[in-house]
Amino acid sequence: MMLRPEILISMKRIEIVIEEEELDNLIELLRSADVRGYTVIKPAGGLGSRGERKPDEPFLKEDNAVVILACEEKQAERVIMTLRPKLKDFGGMCLVSDCQWVIGPAVSY
């Protein structure tokens, strides 16, 4: 990207998918790791090791929630280290990738 560092900061993007019931626990955990910004999308459906989940299916009451958070690399490591012991219980998935934060909005990472 030709854009200068006054415009973009290199950061990490963490994307977590878990069952909706665990969302409160996950958010509490994120807060305990001093996360200051995240985005939640729900309900989401999907397929995973525990079978299919469909928000349209009114009889099984199983949904997922997607949590996206952008933070600096140091903070990302901390978040991942905080999450790791619980990931087995949460199930779902947790992805990390590189991204660049466009400077402008109030700092919330």
Place this chain on the structure above:
Amino acid sequence: MMLRPEILISMKRIEIVIEEEELDNLIELLRSADVRGYTVIKPAGGLGSRGERKPDEPFLKEDNAVVILACEEKQAERVIMTLRPKLKDFGGMCLVSDCQWVIGPAVSY
């Protein structure tokens, strides 16, 4: 990232946006490519080559669905090769990017 390979696995993240009506066909296709995990978010709106779609607009009944899936590179190639011949019909978009899977949840890729 300073995290060790016991914690992170390099993987591909595929993100597909198509009209909701085609979702069942897409999922069947993904299953035929042995995909073992994906996440679906719907309804979504958007703009594309076929104009605007708004879930709030009750008169046109046009929505999109977003499908996100993480898998190993080999599997990603297979998925893309399976999808390719149908992408023209599906419309929308299909993006691939690099990501890292945080080890912990049951393997569903």
Place this chain on the structure above:
Amino acid sequence: MMLRPEILISMKRIEIVIEEEELDNLIELLRSADVRGYTVIKPAGGLGSRGERKPDEPFLKEDNAVVILACEEKQAERVIMTLRPKLKDFGGMCLVSDCQWVIGPAVSY
């Protein structure tokens, strides 16, 4: 990725989270930057510099919208330059990352 350039094009993925009320303004801005494709997911919740937002909370009426758009690098710079002066007002976040567009669907970027 072992896939050839006939199959994949290198592009940028821009991901914006703002409050739902500003969505129309954002989309107008994107259009003024000649964006020809984007995807909108709403409502979304989250935490940011202005506190928590929950679509489930019927008493505060505060939601976020997530906008994802894929475009070529040149166009991405243009989008970011168009957005920048308004990002402070919009709040939320704006991330840029690398991705690859799988050739097939009609060109809408």
Place this chain on the structure above:
Amino acid sequence: MSVSSLLVPAILFFALGMFACVIKSDLKFPPDMHKMIVIYLLIGIGLHGGKALSSSNMGDALPAVWAALAFGIGLPIIAYIILRVIGKIDPLNAAAISAHYGSVSAGTYMTAVAFLGGIGVTYEAYPVIMLAIMESPAIMIGLVLAGYSRKIMGGAQKQDKGMYKHLLLEAFTNGSILLLFGSMAIGAVVSDTSYKKIEPFFETIFMGALCIFLADMGMEAGKRLSEFKTVGVFLVGFGIVMPLIGAFFGLLLGHYYLGYSVGGVTLVTVLAASCSYIAVPPAMRLAIPEANPSFYLTLSLGCTFPFNVVIGIPSYYAAAQYLAGQ
């Protein structure tokens, strides 16, 4: 006809919704609420119609069917000619818009029923059949006009056959049409005792629920007002003149061919004057993706619907009275 006949609650709620939109109020009904009320109203209208039909002579319904087909086929062709010849609208947009005017608006029909009820006028059972019938031919005529348009544009016949089949099927399996026909059939076969049990839900509270629906429609109409600029003066005018043309034929057929009472003629006129926003828009979106949806939605929701609801219905009623020599 006094001013007070305009003060039907349903129409006032429509005005309230439009007002909310115009003053940019944050009033917003949940999108699912719209869908739910539409489902409820369609079933209610169907049951009521079916019940009325079951006590009418079914043979007498045939002229209504012919009239419905005449409207469904004739009005789009008239609309297409006007749009092409006078308006110089491009063929595909003209085709898409025209199809809407062959069809009907259940909301306008229900408002007319509320209007007649408010002034104590009775009507025949047959117009509801026309309501159920008219969506399908309009979609098919839309397909024909689109095919014709593509031919005169010299373009390749890009439309694949699969899509044609899909749309023909859709004209009959469409959820709203099915709901209307299905409830009509149910209303026709159930016993009076059974009907009595569901009457409180589908009839007694119907007019109140209609108010909420019309408040919502008022907001939808209001949203379209801002698109009058993009649509242009000619089309906005067309959105008001075309229902009058439809009404003209509606009055003629209703009075002379069908020979209905003042109430019945009013309903037939409303059907001919109204234009679809339920089944036809998504069908045209699919059949003629090149056409601009904001054209036909703005005309249908922003011009013709408000015009019919606020001005049309009482005028058509007055005209029907005049014809009947009252």
Place this chain on the structure above:
Amino acid sequence: MSVSSLLVPAILFFALGMFACVIKSDLKFPPDMHKMIVIYLLIGIGLHGGKALSSSNMGDALPAVWAALAFGIGLPIIAYIILRVIGKIDPLNAAAISAHYGSVSAGTYMTAVAFLGGIGVTYEAYPVIMLAIMESPAIMIGLVLAGYSRKIMGGAQKQDKGMYKHLLLEAFTNGSILLLFGSMAIGAVVSDTSYKKIEPFFETIFMGALCIFLADMGMEAGKRLSEFKTVGVFLVGFGIVMPLIGAFFGLLLGHYYLGYSVGGVTLVTVLAASCSYIAVPPAMRLAIPEANPSFYLTLSLGCTFPFNVVIGIPSYYAAAQYLAGQ
């Protein structure tokens, strides 16, 4: 019993929903609509039951409680044995399916109430207690059968205690059960004057709202028809035979042990013959994640529910009449 008794609107709307699904109509009710109507119907049924109970002798309700527990515990065990011995179904799927047959379907119960109302038959106040009671023991028996299945499979007792506790709690804090019990309690304590004020909403329009619910259930049932292949002939057959076995015990207990009228025996039979799709499926999904949900949902929604609604209810009524010597 004439054919016309089948023409209950609720049942016809169920058929309409199934038909819409079979012809692949795009008819779709918003998912929240389903949830809202279920909430409304459960409260309505509870209030009505509570009111009726408040004017009955509570001591006389005890036999109904015993019968409910007998069904809740006995029927799953019978179902499990049939599935294992005759069907050779694997233990965990057998356990999950069985649990559903110990429980009841509020939708079937309400359809039966509509059916009896349509032909003017009265019934006792007690069956509604059974309706409220029967979900919980079925969930617990499901847990026991799952534990037993895991043991005979020789697998490690993977189930952690936390989950057991969670599910036991769930059997009592389950939203639907709570709503039913809570409204029953409210119906029992409020004064007649107060009840009169809420009666129009919860009773007068109830039967109409039930029609919309059943149209929705018809679509849900229709969706499952396509999974008959994956489920297999034996299980589809089981989904029709098992309600008949339940009905057999329902008739016996209803007539000989409880001594109810024809209407009451019909309701008891319907409870015994019906199978849950509200509280048990999510509980089994959690308790026996190894079981395939499409098995129990297809059986419950695609076989047993339609069978009971369309064929079962009138047959059980006829059988109850026969037993009563009418």
Place this chain on the structure above:
Amino acid sequence: MSVSSLLVPAILFFALGMFACVIKSDLKFPPDMHKMIVIYLLIGIGLHGGKALSSSNMGDALPAVWAALAFGIGLPIIAYIILRVIGKIDPLNAAAISAHYGSVSAGTYMTAVAFLGGIGVTYEAYPVIMLAIMESPAIMIGLVLAGYSRKIMGGAQKQDKGMYKHLLLEAFTNGSILLLFGSMAIGAVVSDTSYKKIEPFFETIFMGALCIFLADMGMEAGKRLSEFKTVGVFLVGFGIVMPLIGAFFGLLLGHYYLGYSVGGVTLVTVLAASCSYIAVPPAMRLAIPEANPSFYLTLSLGCTFPFNVVIGIPSYYAAAQYLAGQ
């Protein structure tokens, strides 16, 4: 006043909702259901009020308007002083909380109407005007208090004028207020014949729908109970004492200034004692983003609303009776 007057179904459903939340039941109403019932109830209350007003002397309504303004302006100032002087609450949170107490709770008002209806007490038509009026001044006083707070905090007047204009506009274009005023106007102008047609939906089934709303509010209140810790003892106490202070002024103005009947005084007292959770929270969120929403939402939904619904209403009624010397 007997215990049975507490057994109003609406209040019992509120208790049921709270109970479900306290025992951590998975009972959950769809969020859209909440919005839809609020829309329905506001329209119903408006229509009913408008109809009642149309047959009252509009000149006599003026004192009610003055009383509403007095409450809307006076109560937040009293609340602010208490919070600042006694509670040592920081200025901005104090301002945000205070604004809520100048406004009213339509839910509490409707529960009071249900309560009076349940014991057969009549009331004047004017309190509904106060209900419609009181949200707007409260929002404006909130803005003034916020401005004052910012000044005494010595901070820069960060508030930009655009936002002030936006909020002033919002105080009048707010969806709920518009719906209430709009339906009041519609109720006032439509003919009796027309009104009769929509009465079954908006009046006859109103009290039942209110029960579902209150069950939902009970769950919302229950959710807030867990935040009593963070809010602290003083504020929780304030959430119970402040409605009593409001009630005191309500009784005085209702009885001595307005001279209403026992029913009317009860309603005026309820308005003065209640606190907003519809229009004010989002306005304060925007106007005073520094304030903690969980403070005012917990006070409004978790303390004051339950207190008023369960204890307040019957007490205010008893006090009104005492004043009237009955």
